Structure formats: structure tokens, C-alpha cells
Amino acid sequence: MSSTHCFTEFSKQSPKGILVIYGNLLYKLLKGTWFLLFLFIKDFSKITEETLGYIYLGIAVVLLLFLFRAFLLYKNFQFKIAEGHFVLKQGIFKKTDTSVSLDRIQNINFKQNIIQQLIQVYEVSIETAGSVKTEIAIKALSYERAQELKSQILLTSPSFEDDSEMLEEKPLLKISVLELLKVSLTENHFKSLLLFLAILIGLYQQVKDLIKSLGKTADFDSYFGEGAAVIYGSLVLITIFLLLLIVIGVLGSFVRVFLFHFNLTVFVKDQAFEINQGLTTKKSILLKKEKVQSITISTNPIKEKLGISYVVFKQAISGKVVKKKYKAIKIVGCKAAQVAKIKELLFDTEKLEAAEKHHVDGYYKTRMYFRSSIVLFLFNLILYISFEELTLFFWNILLIPVFGLLIHLSFKKTFYKFSRDLLLLGSGSLGTHYSYLPFFKVQNIEMKQNIFQEKRNIVDLVFQTAAGKIKIPCINKDKAVEIYNYTLYKVENSTAPWM
Amino acid sequence: MFKNQQIEQLPAIEELTFKGIQKAYLKVIFIHLLLFFLVAFAGLFLLIRYKLQEDVLAYESYLYLGVLSVFFFVLLILIVGFSKRKYALREKDISYKSGIFLKKITTVPFSRIQHVEVDERPVSRIFKLASISVFTAGDSSDDLEIKGIKKTEALQIKEFISQQINE
Incomplete structure (x- = not known):
């Protein structure tokens, strides 16, 4: 690739960047003030002509000011590569100079949100090892510039190989719209529904708070109360309501899957996966092999029939005190051959397949029965306190077998296997999950035993990794101690970097 | 097949001699607990004195006794648990x-x-x-x-x- 642009001098983003920055600023403004807008629309008729004029003028001034701010932000955002460092200058009043040594740059990712897609620029984010604050994002670069910047950084960085020819390779995985439809249909719609309800409740609270501050709580509550009473009264309405929930659940799954996984392609290069996906925000992630802490391969009965499963990579993020320290990267619609290829690239699973499968102690089932009876009890208690309607307790007839079935499945699906380097944990209830964890990635290990477990000489074993924990429940203590010692031995003798 | 050989050589966690923490720390635990319950008692006292209705006042001594028994229960657990640390x-x-x-x-x-x-x-x-x-x-x-x-x-x-x- 011939370099037409040199980054040794300070350069700015593409001028289109003003639009991107402006869009971001407006989005933030809207997020902070949407309820004012809501009020404005609600009381539109009551506002006099004169005040309306002032309000429009005010909005226009604010919009102009933000445009000016966006322009200044753009003007003051400069970067260059010099003396083995990536240097970034930014800020209007508070000037910030950031300088990152090139060999500490770990990853360069491209991203496109909807504005960036429309005006065809890419956001380039630079991930570094070490300090938290050195996450650098350049909001708008043309594709060529972005590629050039990437290759120039990577060329000088010893930890990277040139990857310019990578895009011509055949992708490991490419998901068409049809396949994505299949994936959406077979998602856990119940989960989608819960997510939707959570968003709805959040919104409801926000609106309620707003109305409360205006002193109209009573109206609002009675409005919802009446609605609830009507629904409660009629069987037809309940059926419609349930059907509606199902439709929302299914739709939710479609939205979720298409939003995150649209146009999913996975390329394999020497030591990394390149994953591209997303509808409104396109993401391109370079996932390096050694940063993967563990992977989980999941499927459910229907997906299994169609021969697809999804893979979640759990990746450690550099930086010490970030709140959420790891990110999980999910890819969907993998066929068996692709799953096998991914496993093969990351770990040596051959010996693992032949290893003996160990199931967990029967106490695990007892414990789940115990815990779910507490949940059921609380559920009934709440029902009893909030409604004095005895028919509601018929829900138990439905719930108890469902709980029983889930526990039975969960017990049957929980197992573990291990080879010299790798631990495999099976879990799941309706779905089936297989988690793979190389022993040397473990950060610390814990063994837990309550008094009931003590009688049966069993323990829970918890592996803590840089990307969440993995737990083997209720296994024989002697076995657990063996694994405990072996894990420590592997960790303490490994010289390979865990990240 | 590998593990029989390997495990034998492994340093074993169950054979490790564990060391207890300093006895004086029991005093620290006691003081922490005492401070906590003093605040709890003060809160209860103020609550009874100024907030509660007449009919609850009849049970005043039971309330104090309840909190006191929780105090001793927690203390007992902490003392027994202390030797396990x-x-x-x-x-x-x-x-x-x-x-x-x-x-x-x-x-x-x-x-x-x-x-x-x-x-x-x-x-x-x-x-x-x-x-x-x-x-x-x-x-x-x-x-x-x-x-x-x-x-x-x-x-x-x-x-x-x-x-x-x-x-």
C-alpha cells in the first residue's frame, strides 16, 4: 500500500468530522433535555405567539452555538505520529496533549454510527495497554486515511504484522439476511421481552418522575390503574395481552439481532479474528487470540435442529480500575464447522474431546429445588399481599412443573471435562452452553463449602478470570482439591502472557 | 492418564499449614461491633422516644431485648468464626x-x-x-x-x- 499521506505532521480529521461532532453534541443535548421538549409539545397550545418566538429564537441560538463549538472542537483536534509515539492534541479551553508509545498500542478498531455511515467516514479508536485514560477515538476519517493510519501505526509497532492483504481472504463466517432471520426466530424471546419491559419500566419511571414534579401524579396513576382494572376484568383482553407480549418478544429478538449482528463477517488472520457487524453502529473489532480469556459456545434445541450456535468471546480489557473490566463479543449463526475452526484456532481441544465427562453431585439438584422453592414462596407471598384474589394462585400449577423441568435439565446439562491445558464446563437449562477455559488464564481460584455440602464431602469450585468467573458447582472434594492444585501448578508454571 | 503422574508431584493445598490471624484482632472486631450496635441502640432509643405511637411503647423492653440478642448472636458467630480465619x-x-x-x-x-x-x-x-x-x-x-x-x-x-x- 503506497502512503499518499504522511502522518508525521499534525493532521486534522476529515472536515466532515464537524458534522459527526455536531451530531454527537446534539444527541447529548437531546438526551439531557428531552423532557423539556415533551413539555413544550404538550403545552404547545397554551403558549402565546410572543413567547413562542422567543423560544424558537433561543433554540436557534443554542443550535448555532453548538455548531460553533463543534467547529472549534474539530479545529483543535490534531494528531500525528512522531518518534515512535502517537500524539494527540485536543480541547478548546482546556488543552490536552496525549502521547502514546506505539508499541503499547494493542488494537485499532473501526466503527461507524448512523451519521458516520451516511457521510462515509470511519471512527478509529485506539486501544492501549496500561492506563485507563489513553483510550483514543478519532471521530471522522475517510476509509483510505483510516487504513493508512492503521497501517502506519501497525508497521512501526513490533507486536503487529502487516494485514493489508487480509481483506481479500475468504471470511470464516458471513451471515446473510436470511440466516440472520433464522437466528432471530430462534432467539430466547422471553429474554427479549424482559429486556423490552426493563426499558419500558425505566421510561415509565422517568415520565412518572417528571409528572410528579409537576404535581399530577394522581392523574397518571389513575390512568394506569384504570387500564389495569379493565385488562384484569376480561379474559379476552388477557388473551390479547398475552399475544401482544409474545409478538413484542419476537419483535424484540429481531430488533436485537439485526441491530447488533447485521452483516456479520468474521475473518481469520494469523493470531486474531476480525469481526465486523452492526446495523446503525457498524463495528469492526480486531480480537487478538491471547486476549481471549474464555469462550462460551451456546445453542438451544431449535437452533440445534438448524445446526447453528452462537459464540461469546470473553476478552480482558487493559486498564486497572475500569468499572466494567471486560467485554464480551458475541457472534451468531455459526455452523458446526466454523465452531470447530474457532476452537481449533484458540485452543487445543483434541485431547479434551476424548477426556472423561464428569457429572456433578446430586446435591446440586437439591440446592436448586431449595432455592426455587424460596423464589416460589416469595412470589406467592407478594401475590397474597398485593391481591386478595385466590385464583391467582393457580399460576403455581403452571410454574411448579416449569421450575421442575428447568432444574432437571440444568442438572443433566451440568458437567465438566478437562485436558492438560483446558477446562470445559457444560451448563444451561433450555439452552446449552459450553465454556472453554485454559487453566493458565485463571487469576485466582476459590473453593466454597456450606454445611450441607460438608456432610456430603462436596464443594463448589470457582475460577476467577480477567473476564468474569466460571463455577463448577457441587463436585467431590478430593476431585476439587486435585483440580485446585493442578490449576495453581499450571498458572504458576506458565510463562505465556495471560493477556 | 496424565494426571496420576502429575498430581503426585503437585504441591498440595490440603497439606499446607495455615496460620491464624492475631488474637488482638478479636478486640478490634468486638469494638467495631460495639460501635455499630451503640449507634443502633441510640437510633432505637430516639425512635421510641419521639416517633412511635403509644401502643408500641408497651413493647419497648422487647425491642431492646431483641436488638441485644441479635448483638450477642452476631458476637458469638464472630468469635467462633474468628478461629477459622x-x-x-x-x-x-x-x-x-x-x-x-x-x-x-x-x-x-x-x-x-x-x-x-x-x-x-x-x-x-x-x-x-x-x-x-x-x-x-x-x-x-x-x-x-x-x-x-x-x-x-x-x-x-x-x-x-x-x-x-x-x-
């Missing part, structure tokens, strides 16, 4: 165990430690005690903290671990 240091890792009803043992290999911290809290300082915490890249709530060891020892352990990490 033990730690051990090896060449390449540090372990801590505790718990009566839920026994726990955690081991952190030095090679995964990101940093070590020695804390002296106000009450502990009176007895020249300190706590040592190690942090890994895992979830910090599940890393290891040993409370109630001598300050000099805590500093020694910290020094030892730092040396091991840098090697």
Missing part, C-alpha cells in the same frame, strides 16, 4: 480461608497479582494491626484480603510478594 504463604502463592457455615478457601498466585495494598484502619492501628489485600485482574470483590495481622508482618509479606512479582 487463617492464611498461608508459599513460594508462589498466597491463600486465605475462613467461614463456619460457608467455608471458603482462596488462593492467588503471585504471577497474577496486579498490586498489593497494606491498610491500617483506625481501631486496628491502636493494636498495631493491619490488613493486606492483593488485587488481580479478576473481579476485585473476589480477590484476597487478610485482616488482623501485625503491621510489620503485613509489610514483610508485601515486600516478599513485590519481590516475587518483579522476578
Whole structure:
């Protein structure tokens, strides 16, 4: 690739960047003030002509000011590569100079949100090892510039190989719209529904708070109360309501899957996966092999029939005190051959397949029965306190077998296997999950035993990794101690970097 | 087939001799608990005095008795649990165990430690005690903290671990 642009001098983003920055600023403004807008629309008729004029003028001034701010932000955002460092200058009043040594740059990712897609620029984010604050994002670069910047950084960085020819390779995985439809249909719609309800409740609270501050709580509550009473009264309405929930659940799954996984392609290069996906925000992630802490391969009965499963990579993020320290990267619609290829690239699973499968102690089932009876009890208690309607307790007839079935499945699906380097944990209830964890990635290990477990000489074993924990429940203590010692031995003798 | 050979050579956690924490720390626990319950009692007193209705006042003594019995119950658990708090240091890792009803043992290999911290809290300082915490890249709530060891020892352990990490 011939370099037409040199980054040794300070350069700015593409001028289109003003639009991107402006869009971001407006989005933030809207997020902070949407309820004012809501009020404005609600009381539109009551506002006099004169005040309306002032309000429009005010909005226009604010919009102009933000445009000016966006322009200044753009003007003051400069970067260059010099003396083995990536240097970034930014800020209007508070000037910030950031300088990152090139060999500490770990990853360069491209991203496109909807504005960036429309005006065809890419956001380039630079991930570094070490300090938290050195996450650098350049909001708008043309594709060529972005590629050039990437290759120039990577060329000088010893930890990277040139990857310019990578895009011509055949992708490991490419998901068409049809396949994505299949994936959406077979998602856990119940989960989608819960997510939707959570968003709805959040919104409801926000609106309620707003109305409360205006002193109209009573109206609002009675409005919802009446609605609830009507629904409660009629069987037809309940059926419609349930059907509606199902439709929302299914739709939710479609939205979720298409939003995150649209146009999913996975390329394999020497030591990394390149994953591209997303509808409104396109993401391109370079996932390096050694940063993967563990992977989980999941499927459910229907997906299994169609021969697809999804893979979640759990990746450690550099930086010490970030709140959420790891990110999980999910890819969907993998066929068996692709799953096998991914496993093969990351770990040596051959010996693992032949290893003996160990199931967990029967106490695990007892414990789940115990815990779910507490949940059921609380559920009934709440029902009893909030409604004095005895028919509601018929829900138990439905719930108890469902709980029983889930526990039975969960017990049957929980197992573990291990080879010299790798631990495999099976879990799941309706779905089936297989988690793979190389022993040397473990950060610390814990063994837990309550008094009931003590009688049966069993323990829970918890592996803590840089990307969440993995737990083997209720296994024989002697076995657990063996694994405990072996894990420590592997960790303490490994010289390979865990990240 | 590999593991029979390998396991035999492995250093075994169950054969490790664990060391109890300093006896003086029991006093620290007692003082902490006392302070907590004094506040609770004061709160209860004020509540009874100014807020509660007449009919509840009849049960005043029961309320105090209730809180008092909770105090003794917690104290008992802490005293019994105290003797279970033990730690051990090896060449390449540090372990801590505790718990009566839920026994726990955690081991952190030095090679995964990101940093070590020695804390002296106000009450502990009176007895020249300190706590040592190690942090890994895992979830910090599940890393290891040993409370109630001598300050000099805590500093020694910290020094030892730092040396091991840098090697």
C-alpha cells in the first residue's frame, strides 16, 4: 500500500468530522433535555405567539452555538505520529496533549454510527495497554486515511504484522439476511421481552418522575390503574395481552439481532479474528487470540435442529480500575464447522474431546429445588399481599412443573471435562452452553463449602478470570482439591502472557 | 492418564499449614461491633422516644431485648468464626480461608497479582494491626484480603510478594 499521506505532521480529521461532532453534541443535548421538549409539545397550545418566538429564537441560538463549538472542537483536534509515539492534541479551553508509545498500542478498531455511515467516514479508536485514560477515538476519517493510519501505526509497532492483504481472504463466517432471520426466530424471546419491559419500566419511571414534579401524579396513576382494572376484568383482553407480549418478544429478538449482528463477517488472520457487524453502529473489532480469556459456545434445541450456535468471546480489557473490566463479543449463526475452526484456532481441544465427562453431585439438584422453592414462596407471598384474589394462585400449577423441568435439565446439562491445558464446563437449562477455559488464564481460584455440602464431602469450585468467573458447582472434594492444585501448578508454571 | 503422574508431584493445598490471624484482632472486631450496635441502640432509643405511637411503647423492653440478642448472636458467630480465619504463604502463592457455615478457601498466585495494598484502619492501628489485600485482574470483590495481622508482618509479606512479582 503506497502512503499518499504522511502522518508525521499534525493532521486534522476529515472536515466532515464537524458534522459527526455536531451530531454527537446534539444527541447529548437531546438526551439531557428531552423532557423539556415533551413539555413544550404538550403545552404547545397554551403558549402565546410572543413567547413562542422567543423560544424558537433561543433554540436557534443554542443550535448555532453548538455548531460553533463543534467547529472549534474539530479545529483543535490534531494528531500525528512522531518518534515512535502517537500524539494527540485536543480541547478548546482546556488543552490536552496525549502521547502514546506505539508499541503499547494493542488494537485499532473501526466503527461507524448512523451519521458516520451516511457521510462515509470511519471512527478509529485506539486501544492501549496500561492506563485507563489513553483510550483514543478519532471521530471522522475517510476509509483510505483510516487504513493508512492503521497501517502506519501497525508497521512501526513490533507486536503487529502487516494485514493489508487480509481483506481479500475468504471470511470464516458471513451471515446473510436470511440466516440472520433464522437466528432471530430462534432467539430466547422471553429474554427479549424482559429486556423490552426493563426499558419500558425505566421510561415509565422517568415520565412518572417528571409528572410528579409537576404535581399530577394522581392523574397518571389513575390512568394506569384504570387500564389495569379493565385488562384484569376480561379474559379476552388477557388473551390479547398475552399475544401482544409474545409478538413484542419476537419483535424484540429481531430488533436485537439485526441491530447488533447485521452483516456479520468474521475473518481469520494469523493470531486474531476480525469481526465486523452492526446495523446503525457498524463495528469492526480486531480480537487478538491471547486476549481471549474464555469462550462460551451456546445453542438451544431449535437452533440445534438448524445446526447453528452462537459464540461469546470473553476478552480482558487493559486498564486497572475500569468499572466494567471486560467485554464480551458475541457472534451468531455459526455452523458446526466454523465452531470447530474457532476452537481449533484458540485452543487445543483434541485431547479434551476424548477426556472423561464428569457429572456433578446430586446435591446440586437439591440446592436448586431449595432455592426455587424460596423464589416460589416469595412470589406467592407478594401475590397474597398485593391481591386478595385466590385464583391467582393457580399460576403455581403452571410454574411448579416449569421450575421442575428447568432444574432437571440444568442438572443433566451440568458437567465438566478437562485436558492438560483446558477446562470445559457444560451448563444451561433450555439452552446449552459450553465454556472453554485454559487453566493458565485463571487469576485466582476459590473453593466454597456450606454445611450441607460438608456432610456430603462436596464443594463448589470457582475460577476467577480477567473476564468474569466460571463455577463448577457441587463436585467431590478430593476431585476439587486435585483440580485446585493442578490449576495453581499450571498458572504458576506458565510463562505465556495471560493477556 | 496424565494426571496420576502429575498430581503426585503437585504441591498440595490440603497439606499446607495455615496460620491464624492475631488474637488482638478479636478486640478490634468486638469494638467495631460495639460501635455499630451503640449507634443502633441510640437510633432505637430516639425512635421510641419521639416517633412511635403509644401502643408500641408497651413493647419497648422487647425491642431492646431483641436488638441485644441479635448483638450477642452476631458476637458469638464472630468469635467462633474468628478461629477459622487463617492464611498461608508459599513460594508462589498466597491463600486465605475462613467461614463456619460457608467455608471458603482462596488462593492467588503471585504471577497474577496486579498490586498489593497494606491498610491500617483506625481501631486496628491502636493494636498495631493491619490488613493486606492483593488485587488481580479478576473481579476485585473476589480477590484476597487478610485482616488482623501485625503491621510489620503485613509489610514483610508485601515486600516478599513485590519481590516475587518483579522476578
